[in-house]
Structures are given as C-alpha cells and as structure tokens.
Amino acid sequence: MEKFSQIENVQGASRTSWADVQEDREADLLHVLYVLRRHLQMIIGVTAFGVLVAILFCLFMKPRYEGMADLNVHPEESAALDMGALGDLATGAGGLDWSSKLETQARILKSDTLAWDVISQLRLDQNEAFATKSLFGRSLQTPVGKDVSSVDEARKSKLLTRFSKALRVEAVPKTQVIEIRFRSTDPALAAKVVNTLTSSYMHHNFMTRFEATMQASAWLQQRLTELKNNVEESQRKLAEYQSKANIIGTDETDNLAVSDLTDVSKQLTDAESDRIMKEAKYRLAQTGNPELIGTILPDSVLPVLRSQEADLRNQLAQYSTKFGSNYPKVIQLNNQLAQTDASLKKEIRDIEERFRTEYESAKRTEDQLRASVENRKKEAFSQSAKFSQYDILKNEVASGRSLYEDLLRKLNEAGIAAGLKSTNVDVIDPSAVPQLPVLPNVPLFIALGLFGGAFLGVCSAFVKESIDQTISSPEDAEEMAGISTIGLIPHFSMEGLNALATENQSVLARVPLAADRPQSKLAEAFRALRTSLLLANAGAPPKVIMITSAQPGDGKSTVSVNISAVLAQSGARVLLVDADLRRGVLARNLKVMPEGGLSECLAGRKSWRDLIIPVNGVANMWVLPAGHRPPSPADLFTSNKMEEILNEWRGAFDHVVIDTPPVVAVTDGVVLSQKTDAVLLIARASRTGRHPLRHARMLLAKVRANVVGLVVNDFDAKAKYYGYSYSYDKYYVEDKTETTVNN
Known part of the structure; x- marks a missing residue:
C-alpha cells in the first residue's frame, strides 16, 4: 500500500482514486460487491441448487416422530426415611455434586444394559419400523419365532447402535429433571420405547439400591460380631489393670x-x-x-x-x-x-x-x-x-462400644431399607403418542438449503475470482491500473480474418484494418479512441504518443498501427515508430522491406529521413522500423541522440506514435515514457494478468509518465457480466466478414 500512496503523491490531487482503489481488496466493501455482482448468476444457481436439494431431501425423507417423557430425580429417598450415609453407599453417589449425580443418572439411562432390556421387552429386533434395512445398511430383523437370545453379538451391537442414535437423554439445567426422547418412523413405537425405558430404569434403580443395601447389611452383621468380642476383651483387660494398679475412682487429670x-x-x-x-x-x-x-x-x-x-x-x-x-x-x-x-x-x-x-x-x-x-x-x-x-x-473400651452401637443401628436401618420398595425417581409426564412428526422440519431444511447454498455460492465466487488472475472487463482493468479506460477494442473472430485474407492477399492479420475497413465497428472503436486521445491533454493534443503494455501478446502493436491509421485519416501527418529494438514486428506486419531502422538512427549511422517508409493504403502515414538489435537498447533511449530525434519528429509530424516493448519485461518503455507527451497502456481482456497490469502502472507512475488512459483490447461485447453490453451494432453496419486484429 505504501507504493500506491507514493503513486498518489506523484499523480496529484486529480488522481486520488489511485490510492483508494488499491486498498485491501479482500476487505473492501466495493470489491466484495463487485465480485458478487460479477458472479451473481453462479451464486443464484448454487443457491437454487441448495434449496432444491433441501426440498428433495424433505420429499424423500420418511417422517420421524418423537416420544418424550420427563423424570424427576430426588436428592433424597422418596420415602420419608433418612438413611444418612447408608443411602449414598447404596446409590454409589457419595461425594458428587447434584449436577454430577444427574449426569450419572442420564448416562445410566443411555447404557447398553437398559437399551438391550428395552429391545428384548418390545422385541425391537423383529419390529419393521426399527430393524428394517437402512439406507446404507442391511436389515437387522430377527426371524419371527426365534428368541432374542439367538441374536449374535455383531447384530446385537448394530441394534444397540441404532437404538443409541435414536435416543436422546438430557439433564435439564438448574432442575432435578431428566428428559428422555426417542425418534422412530412409527409414532406408537416412539412413545412405547420411552415409557418402557422409563420403567426399566426405575426397576434398575430400585434393584441397584436393594442389592447394595443387602450387601451392606451382610457386611455389618459380620463386623458386629467381631466388634462385640473385641469390646468384651477390652473390658476384661481394663478391669485387670485397674485392680493391679490400685486405681480407684480417679484419672490422670485429677491431681x-x-x-x-x-x-x-x-x-x-x-x-x-x-x-x-x-x-x-x-x-x-x-x-x-x-x-x-x-x-x-x-x-x-x-x-x-x-x-x-x-x-x-x-x-x-x-x-x-x-x-x-x-x-x-x-x-x-x-x-x-x-x-x-x-x-x-x-x-x-x-x-x-x-x-x-x-x-x-x-x-x-x-x-x-x-x-x-x-x-x-x-x-x-x-x-x-x-x-x-x-x-x-x-479409651479402647469406649471406642469399641461406640462403634458397636453405631453398627448395630445401621444394621437395623439396613434391614428396614431392604424391606422397602423405595426409589428416588418419579415420572412427571409419561410419553404420549406423538401426533406430528419432528422430521423433516421443512421450513428449517429449506432455510438451511437457502443459506447453505448462498454461502457456498458466495465462497465459490470468491474462489473463482481469486483463481482468475486476468482482467475480464474495463472495470476490472480500471480497478487494477487505477486509471480510466479511454478506449475499447472489440473482439473479432479468426474465421473472419481467414476469409478476408482469401479475398485480398495484401491485407494481413496486423495491417491497419481500421483504414482498410472504415465501416467496421473495429474502425469506429479506433476513431473513438482517437477522439479520447486528442482530448486527453489540456491545451494542445499530444504530439509524441507512446503505446505500451504490461506483457507480450496484449495487442499493443495492433493498436499502434490502427491508431496511427485513424490519426492519418484525419489529415494529420503521422509517424509510426517501432521502438521494440529487441522484437520489432511492425515491418513484417506491414510488409515493408527496411534498409535500417531506429537503432541505426540512434547509433548515428543513418538519418531517420532516409529510413521512414510510407504505409500502403494510408495517406500521410509513415513507419520507422526497429532496425537491427543493438546490444543495450535502454542506453540508446537515454542518449542525447534520442532527445534530438524526438525534437526533429515534433517539427516534421503532427503525431508520432511509438510502439515500445512491454514495460514489465524490459525498461525501454519506462525510459521512453519520460520523453513523450502521452502514454497509452494496453490491456487485453481475459489474457492480461491483474498483477502485471498493476505493476506496469506502478512503474510508469514512479517515473512520472503521463499515462492518459487505458485501452482494453479484444473485449467480447457479447459478455454481460455487469448488467450491460458493449456494442456498436445498432449504430454501424458491419461488413459481411468479421476480422480479428487482437492477437
């Protein structure tokens, strides 16, 4: 971003948008809206697909019903008897807070033991709604007449897994309530499973407490007998010692x-x-x-x-x-x-x-x-x-007697607890047969499909945008270069070029077709570019015009030839200079036979007046080829000879169009841009990379080149990504054969 700020300072207040459009493109709201608008059709399509998938899912999904019951788990016994620590011993819940105890009971409700008990009681292994073939699995049904004990371990495990997936047990926060839910395609079965599970859990709870109480009772009885013998032995030893030591009615503190x-x-x-x-x-x-x-x-x-x-x-x-x-x-x-x-x-x-x-x-x-x-x-x-x-x-006698009495009391309590069918669980609401299915939830699924499809579509748009690193429209090019588009060269098909070459062998791919076919929309595009170019500079129109691009193949030579032709058609004397001393192509494209070129002029071996060649079919237009390749072209452009020749051209011609190499590849164009009146930057749609174009603009801005505008070449006018179409067809009559000059 610092580079973009430097460019803003160089270009002045009239180009402050240069820094603005180069802000963080990923976070910039305008860029987000631009990407969404560009890929709107794809986003709508993906969103519609998501909604369609949700609708199909709702149509093909079997309705599922949910039975529900609520259990109230008391922290104490349901009976009014206070068992103290013995109750904790029976339930195995001593030392836990109440929330942990509820979670423990919920885990018991989800245990495989209770699940298999319910499956066995209701014979769910033979129930079609529960054990029939699933979408991606086989049937788990047990043949009619066979006992549940005949189910093998593998099928038993799958039945338990299916039961666990349909069951949901949750402790309601800040209450003593546990909620039990079971889903099934059969509403009656859903309610029956919940109620059966509730009964099995209460029976399991009672039996667990009963068995623990009986075990505690047996242990207490055994310990009670041992303690009774120990107390009697301790009392005997105390009496013998008291008699032997002559201790009568006193203790160690009474002296x-x-x-x-x-x-x-x-x-x-x-x-x-x-x-x-x-x-x-x-x-x-x-x-x-x-x-x-x-x-x-x-x-x-x-x-x-x-x-x-x-x-x-x-x-x-x-x-x-x-x-x-x-x-x-x-x-x-x-x-x-x-x-x-x-x-x-x-x-x-x-x-x-x-x-x-x-x-x-x-x-x-x-x-x-x-x-x-x-x-x-x-x-x-x-x-x-x-x-x-x-x-x-x-003390031994006292402690033994105390422990004996305590255990005797607990033994009596254990006997009472063993004779009571008490439980600390109450059923608040048993499950009724559900009347309406919980799945599919049509509004929810459609909403999820809508938002999921929209999210996927937006993500796809940005992924596609990040992958596509070429410019696709004038707006895209302007965003990258930070300058306005003053010319738009339409796309022409190669088939039209071949037909034209057959009719007239003197016309080739890169000859000035704007002059040869003046009624074409191509010619009109170059005439519109000529008008914008002549009005680009305040005061007098630019004399020395440099045409360059970010990378090879963008069509700068084509633009140079055709803009020179339309300038010459207006009556101006025009010199087209091939300044690409490394790979000059103007002489070959215009079918001229040069005896030298710009390199010889800059070396001082020949005069440019002896080397310029008139262009066939275009009055007032001459071309100066590149000449032989010198060892260091950039040094020639920085020489005094170049300044001298430019001054001579300014006096001899109305306009001098200089075709230079791509500025990103070599520095020749950057050096020449400082000596010209105006610079046109060429970008080719769907070919010029975004980053090379932005880098080219930065290079020209650093040397304070007067870049008057951007020309988008080879733009397909039929594309309507932005809500409108570029077309000249309604105003101009095209010849029968279309041509292409964009390569």
Whole structure:
C-alpha cells in the first residue's frame, strides 16, 4: 500500500482514486460487491441448487416422530426415611455434586444394559419400523419365532447402535429433571420405547439400591460380631489393670500437680505478654525518636520540650534572616536552643533507662516462671505415668462400644431399607403418542438449503475470482491500473480474418484494418479512441504518443498501427515508430522491406529521413522500423541522440506514435515514457494478468509518465457480466466478414 500512496503523491490531487482503489481488496466493501455482482448468476444457481436439494431431501425423507417423557430425580429417598450415609453407599453417589449425580443418572439411562432390556421387552429386533434395512445398511430383523437370545453379538451391537442414535437423554439445567426422547418412523413405537425405558430404569434403580443395601447389611452383621468380642476383651483387660494398679475412682487429670501446672502456665503467659510489651517500649526508646517516644509516654515532658524547640527555631530563623547571625537576640536564641536540645536528649536517655530497667525486670520474672513450669511439668509427668496404660485401655473400651452401637443401628436401618420398595425417581409426564412428526422440519431444511447454498455460492465466487488472475472487463482493468479506460477494442473472430485474407492477399492479420475497413465497428472503436486521445491533454493534443503494455501478446502493436491509421485519416501527418529494438514486428506486419531502422538512427549511422517508409493504403502515414538489435537498447533511449530525434519528429509530424516493448519485461518503455507527451497502456481482456497490469502502472507512475488512459483490447461485447453490453451494432453496419486484429 505504501507504493500506491507514493503513486498518489506523484499523480496529484486529480488522481486520488489511485490510492483508494488499491486498498485491501479482500476487505473492501466495493470489491466484495463487485465480485458478487460479477458472479451473481453462479451464486443464484448454487443457491437454487441448495434449496432444491433441501426440498428433495424433505420429499424423500420418511417422517420421524418423537416420544418424550420427563423424570424427576430426588436428592433424597422418596420415602420419608433418612438413611444418612447408608443411602449414598447404596446409590454409589457419595461425594458428587447434584449436577454430577444427574449426569450419572442420564448416562445410566443411555447404557447398553437398559437399551438391550428395552429391545428384548418390545422385541425391537423383529419390529419393521426399527430393524428394517437402512439406507446404507442391511436389515437387522430377527426371524419371527426365534428368541432374542439367538441374536449374535455383531447384530446385537448394530441394534444397540441404532437404538443409541435414536435416543436422546438430557439433564435439564438448574432442575432435578431428566428428559428422555426417542425418534422412530412409527409414532406408537416412539412413545412405547420411552415409557418402557422409563420403567426399566426405575426397576434398575430400585434393584441397584436393594442389592447394595443387602450387601451392606451382610457386611455389618459380620463386623458386629467381631466388634462385640473385641469390646468384651477390652473390658476384661481394663478391669485387670485397674485392680493391679490400685486405681480407684480417679484419672490422670485429677491431681494436684496438673492443677499447679495449669496455674503456673497461666502466670507464664501473662509474664510473657508483659515482657513483650515492655521490650517493645524499650526498643522504641532506643531509636531516640522523640515523636515515637511521645506516643508511648504521653505524660512526659518530651512534647513540651519539642514545642519549645520548634518555637525557638522559628524565632531564630526570623531574626537571623532579618538581623544576621551576630545580632544579640540571635546569639541568645542559639544558646536557648542548645539548652533545650540538651534537655531533650537527657529526657530521652532517662526514658530509655527507665524502659530498659522495666524490660529486664519483666525478663527475669518470665525466666523464673518458665523454669517453674518446666519443674511442674516433670512432676506432672511423673505422677501421671501410672495412668497412661489405664487411659489406653479405657479409651479402647469406649471406642469399641461406640462403634458397636453405631453398627448395630445401621444394621437395623439396613434391614428396614431392604424391606422397602423405595426409589428416588418419579415420572412427571409419561410419553404420549406423538401426533406430528419432528422430521423433516421443512421450513428449517429449506432455510438451511437457502443459506447453505448462498454461502457456498458466495465462497465459490470468491474462489473463482481469486483463481482468475486476468482482467475480464474495463472495470476490472480500471480497478487494477487505477486509471480510466479511454478506449475499447472489440473482439473479432479468426474465421473472419481467414476469409478476408482469401479475398485480398495484401491485407494481413496486423495491417491497419481500421483504414482498410472504415465501416467496421473495429474502425469506429479506433476513431473513438482517437477522439479520447486528442482530448486527453489540456491545451494542445499530444504530439509524441507512446503505446505500451504490461506483457507480450496484449495487442499493443495492433493498436499502434490502427491508431496511427485513424490519426492519418484525419489529415494529420503521422509517424509510426517501432521502438521494440529487441522484437520489432511492425515491418513484417506491414510488409515493408527496411534498409535500417531506429537503432541505426540512434547509433548515428543513418538519418531517420532516409529510413521512414510510407504505409500502403494510408495517406500521410509513415513507419520507422526497429532496425537491427543493438546490444543495450535502454542506453540508446537515454542518449542525447534520442532527445534530438524526438525534437526533429515534433517539427516534421503532427503525431508520432511509438510502439515500445512491454514495460514489465524490459525498461525501454519506462525510459521512453519520460520523453513523450502521452502514454497509452494496453490491456487485453481475459489474457492480461491483474498483477502485471498493476505493476506496469506502478512503474510508469514512479517515473512520472503521463499515462492518459487505458485501452482494453479484444473485449467480447457479447459478455454481460455487469448488467450491460458493449456494442456498436445498432449504430454501424458491419461488413459481411468479421476480422480479428487482437492477437
């Protein structure tokens, strides 16, 4: 984009659109609309195809019905009995949040176990609506009369897969509800499957809880017997030890040593807190900061001394400023300030000493109490040693008895739970037979076909646009080059050229047909180009006109010959110069026999007046061939000789048309463009690449060439990609035979 901005600066305010049209083409809205309009027919066709596919799909698809039921899963038992942790043990759901528990139950509903239970109960393996041949598979039906157990594993797996695809189980967010849906071509079967699955799930839920409760009951009974024996043995050991150690009616905490230890420990805690406070005050006093010390000792004289010091310093500053340092009052204030500072420091030292004394006293008290605590600890440990084994045995008995009682209670609960047919699942709404199919959803499918087809069509348009790198219309060329189209050369068929060559052998493919066939629409196109060219420059028409292209084969030589012919027909003296010193073709196309050409003139070996040749059939038109190929054509064009010859041509002819090589391939045309009055850039429809054309325009803009316009060659006027057609037929009568000059 920086290159395009440079071109804009060079061309001036009148060509500001040059930078605008070169903005990011993929994101630019105008470019998007341009692509959509260009490929509108294809987009409409693909969209119509998408709608047609959706309609056909709806027509050929069998209607599918959906049965639906809602289950309410309670977080507690449906019965009013609170089973506590035993309920979690039975359901296997302990430790999960409620959302996870609902997802677990939904997964159980989708399990293969319940699915096969439903298939077996309803004999779906023999049901035509469920087990008949699918679109891409074989029939899964079991012959009538055979038991469901005869289904082999491979067919069973396929039946389960088909059942799973038709089933949908979802936990409704922020509720205790699980929604069950099943789709089938038979509405009655859809409802029956949902209701059967609900019953199977509730039975499975009950049996799972019942079996878990019975297992817990058996385990509790076994553990209860073991615990009872352990408790009896622990009580026997406790009685024997109590008798042996003579322990009667007391325990390890009921003694004087423990009570004494408790009191001394409390005193130690208080002494430690007192020491910490006094140590903190002492540390603050050590800083010597009067302000900090004043906060912990507000009744001291420090605030008074600090106030006196501030007042003396204020007076000293005022008198010193006004009378100087030798003034008696200043000397007196200095003495008073020194005395106040001394008093302040002495007071701080006194306070620090007092805090130090208090801190050391508190530290000694704390140390004494700490030592007393340690002594009493030893006494307590000594007195309590004989109670250790007693407490161990006593705790063992208590814990054993507690565990025994708890297990006995849970055993009774397990017995009650095993005798109850309770479940925590309720059916909110059983499935009714659906009356309307859920598929095909005709409006939805048609809308999807419409939007899908439109999306695919738009994507195809942009893919096609990105693949096609050639220009296809004047608008396309203008967008790439950033300049206006001032000429449009129509397409002619090769068959017409062959017929014309048979009638008149002197007329060849690239002779000035605009002069030979003046009534053709080709001739009119070149006359229209002549008018635009003569009006391109403000003031006088351009004398020296350079014609170039981005790449070979764009038809620049054809345009050069024919524009020279129509300029000569207007009465002007015209010189056609072949400046393609590498591959000049004008002499061969015009069937002239040159003795030299432009290269000899620039080398100084011959004069151009001796080398120009009149063109047969066109008055006032001469051609200067390219001549022999020099070693460095670009150097010749930059020489002073070229400037001298151009000045001579300006005086001798009304118009000089210079046919140059493609500017992207070599620099000859770029060099010559700086010496001409006007430059025509030729682009051939459906052949000239977009990027070469844009690059050619940039090269010419860099050297400030006066590119007056763009000529689109070989344009098919019958193409109507843009809502209109280019045609001259209604105004001009064409000869019987069409010709082509676009190659």
